[in-house]
Amino acid sequence: MKILLLGEFSALHKNLKEGLVELGHKVVVAASRDGFKKVPVDISFDSDLPGILGKIHRRVKPIASFPEMRGYDVVQLVNPFIFEMSYFPRYFFLKSIVEANHKFFLLGAGTDSYFWRYGRKALKYGPFDDFLKFDLKQGSHFMESDKSFAFNKKIVDLAKGVIPIMYEYEVSYESEKEKRLNTIPIPINTDKIEYKENEAGKKITIFHGLNRYGFKGTRHVEQAFEYLSKKHPNDLELIIDGKIPLSEYLDVMKRTNVVIDQMYSHSLGVNGVYALAMGKIVMGGAEPESLKSLGVDSSPVINLKPNAQSIIDEVEKLLEKRTKISELGFESRQFAERVHGHTKVAQQYVETWSK
Numbered sequence: 001m002k003i004l005l006l007g008e009f010s011a012l013h014k015n016l017k018e019g020l021v022e023l024g025h026k027v028v029v030a031a032s033r034d035g036f037k038k039v040p041v042d043i044s045f046d047s048d049l050p051g052i053l054g055k056i057h058r059r060v061k062p063i064a065s066f067p068e069m070r071g072y073d074v075v076q077l078v079n080p081f082i083f084e085m086s087y088f089p090r091y092f093f094l095k096s097i098v099e100a101n102h103k104f105f106l107l108g109a110g111t112d113s114y115f116w117r118y119g120r121k122a123l124k125y126g127p128f129d130d131f132l133k134f135d136l137k138q139g140s141h142f143m144e145s146d147k148s149f150a151f152n153k154k155i156v157d158l159a160k161g162v163i164p165i166m167y168e169y170e171v172s173y174e175s176e177k178e179k180r181l182n183t184i185p186i187p188i189n190t191d192k193i194e195y196k197e198n199e200a201g202k203k204i205t206i207f208h209g210l211n212r213y214g215f216k217g218t219r220h221v222e223q224a225f226e227y228l229s230k231k232h233p234n235d236l237e238l239i240i241d242g243k244i245p246l247s248e249y250l251d252v253m254k255r256t257n258v259v260i261d262q263m264y265s266h267s268l269g270v271n272g273v274y275a276l277a278m279g280k281i282v283m284g285g286a287e288p289e290s291l292k293s294l295g296v297d298s299s300p301v302i303n304l305k306p307n308a309q310s311i312i313d314e315v316e317k318l319l320e321k322r323t324k325i326s327e328l329g330f331e332s333r334q335f336a337e338r339v340h341g342h343t344k345v346a347q348q349y350v351e352t353w354s355k
Contacts (some may be wrong), residue, residue: 001350004069004101005029007078009110010270011039011246012165015187019346030069032058032082038245043068045083059085063093070100074353076163079110080155081143087151098158103353106159108169108180113152116143119172124287125306126168127215127264134214163352166267167293181352183293186273187345190337193277198329200257200322203237206315207256209271210242217263217306224311235319253278257325258318263306266290272301277336279329283314296339300331 003020005013008031017027030043043065047057062083069075075097083090098104108114120128132138142148156162156173161181164170173180208221218240225238241252253259253275261272261284268276268285275282286301302318304310318325338344 001025001073001353002071003027004072004075005078006075006097007031007082008039008041009078012109012186012270013078014039015189015342016346016349018189019187019342020349022343023346023350025350030065055084066096069097072101074103074105075101076105076107077155078107079112080106080152081112087147091151091154094155095158103160104158105353106155106162108162108164108173111143113143113149114172115169116141117149118175119168122171122174123168123266125264127217127262130214130217130219130264131212132214134219135212161352167287167290168266170293184348184352185294185340185345186270187342188273188277188336188340189342190277193274195277195279195333196254197326198257198279198281200325203235204258204318204322204325205237205239205256206258206260207239207241207253208260210240215262215264220263220306220308221260221311223308224315227308227312228315232319236315253280256280258283260284260304260311263304267293268301273336273340276300276332276340279333281318281325281328282332283311294339300328300335
């Protein structure tokens with residue numbers, strides 16, 4: 001098949017492309033490079049121009065690239081809100097993409113209006129309040145507006161189906177049962193991620209990536225680390241580090257034993273899956289409903305609730321079984337290969353698109 005992956009979040013489409021190419025498909029990723037992460041793409045919507053010129057350029061580039069985005073068997077859009085153009089031209093641009101290609105699918109990923117409108121109500125907990133308070137510093141999000149939802153709904157209507165990448169989006173698209181397809185796990189190319197035995201030194205090193213402070217629930221990690229650093233100063237090295245490119249982020253994680261992912265997520269995010277593939281012990285989202293959504297009975301991920309005490313309890317349990325860290329890290333790698341392996345996930349996409 002000839003496949004166009006439109007848009008990017010944390011190298012999700014990059015990893016999917018690599019799996020699809022190994023299966024013999026021709027794949028193009030057309031996207032911005034996802035901000036500071038600098039994810040490589042085939043057709044770039046970025047601009048090197050400064051200020052207002054750059055803003056205009058970024059709005060025009062997808063339209064200028066349209067001739068390169070025709071004639072595909074499948075087009076998959078990562079999220080309806082990735083383009084900087086306003087809703088009216090954005091809708092007609094995407095409608096033109098749909099008409100110029102055979103099949104069009106939408107991912108449930110990266111937060112969208114359905115996530116804000118329906119996910120916020122349906123989930124036991126979520127990042128919404130802390131994201132507004134700490135990241136946006138405002139009382140509402142544009143995704144909550146009727147205008148944003150109406151646009152999101154129009155894109156859903158254009159699509160053959162909506163593919164959630166995790167439980168949160170499966171729930172968010174509950175109202176679109178005719179469109180919503182089965183959840184497909186986040187893909188990761190484990191062939192490109194070196195596995196090394198997870199060996200703890202004198203101290204167990206625990207890392208939390210500082211990116212979107214409110215959304216990821218970093219305040220709970222800070223509170224837990226403050227307590228743990230005082231109680232176990234000789235047993236733990238606790239690191240919170242932030243906004244760094246993906247390559248540097250992975251380098252930091254090489255010396256880490258434990259990674260704390262998102263506090264408000266029922267499921268594991270992309271960075272958490274990377275950590276699993278590296279053989280790290282991962283603490284984050286592993287709620288039973290999330291595992292069911294992924295089609296698994298168990299996970300090596302240590303489930304966290306959105307509070308500091310949950311972190312403290314799990315870290316102290318880990319201190320008691322520090323001799324098993326290497327074994328637990330190996331289980332992480334095996335899970336990443338079995339559930340998130342890029343070719344296995346790519347095959348699930350091919351089967352879904354082909355129905």
